[in-house]
Amino acid sequence: MKVALAEPVAALPRGAGLAYEPKFDGHRLLVFTLDGTAVLQARSGRIVTAAFPDLADAALALPDGTVLDGEVVVWTGGRIDFAAVQRRAAATVSRAALLARRLPASYAAFDLLAEGGRDLRSAPYERRRGRLVGLVGPLGPPLQPVPMTTDAELAATWYETLTATGVEGLVIKRLGGPYRPGARDWRKLRHTHVRDAAVVGFTGPADRPAALALVLPDDDTPVVSSPLPPALRSHAATTLAGRGTGAADGVAMAIGVGEVPYRGVVPGLVAEVERGTTRHSVVTVLRLRDDLINQV
Known part of the structure; x- marks a missing residue:
């Protein structure tokens, strides 16, 4: 339905x-x-x-x-x-x-x-x-x-x-x-177009992820972020290290491209993202919320 x-x-x-x-x-x-x-x-x-x-x-x-x-x-x-x-x-x-x-x-x-x-x-x-x-x-x-x-x-x-x-x-x-x-x-x-999103995977090499696969609140369909800036790629590589064990890979929607494969990571990591006012706007990662990593 x-x-x-x-x-x-x-x-x-x-x-x-x-x-x-x-x-x-x-x-x-x-x-x-x-x-x-x-x-x-x-x-x-x-x-x-x-x-x-x-x-x-x-x-x-x-x-x-x-x-x-x-x-x-x-x-x-x-x-x-x-x-x-x-x-x-x-x-x-x-x-x-x-x-x-x-x-x-x-x-x-x-x-x-x-x-x-x-x-x-x-x-x-x-x-x-x-x-x-x-x-x-x-x-x-x-x-x-x-x-x-x-x-x-x-x-x-x-x-x-x-x-x-x-x-x-x-x-x-x-x-x-x-x-x-x-x-x-x-x-x-x-209040703002800045929100938290769940990180479910990444594209590109593990030692320098190109973009993140994200699930936004109120929508369980993964989307691909815009390309990560260089500093955030290094940070993401460090934060995501070891979180891929046992996680399922999948496909996510990339604006203007369609379905893109991603490598899955263990749920529990959150990224602060910015998105435009329409459903099909590009999602930009502002930072990784290392303080909110769920250890359960």
């Missing part, structure tokens, strides 16, 4: 009929329940149920025929830890249970697409939101509805104060709007 998307904006939209939600930078995840089982689907369409056994187990509390849209996050020290989220998403079946205990996931649900097998995507957001809160709210962690307000001033306060927890902005929706898969009907406001 394709997911609804958001268009970046430079200022907070205001006006009647708008709803505001904090934007959690994790992995976009659809949750399906059917015949007493739960299936978790990433934004790319990949089934990731085995990587998140804790969320799959929690989802069994939902009635059959439920479909949720939301973000999976991992909290570390009171902040969203994107490196930990990526480590969870990339876990093998044999490691998934261990990581679920050490890095428990939370699911921030922001939409209800089906209830009792009934497709709700054509219903207005306001109605879907009410049903979402009624269904998920009583369950408690790790499944929770995201906060929402129709008060632009409160939304502005969230925008200014929630950055300390790793929430990097807001998503704005029309109360009367349907859920349109693949359409950019929603709006998103970020």
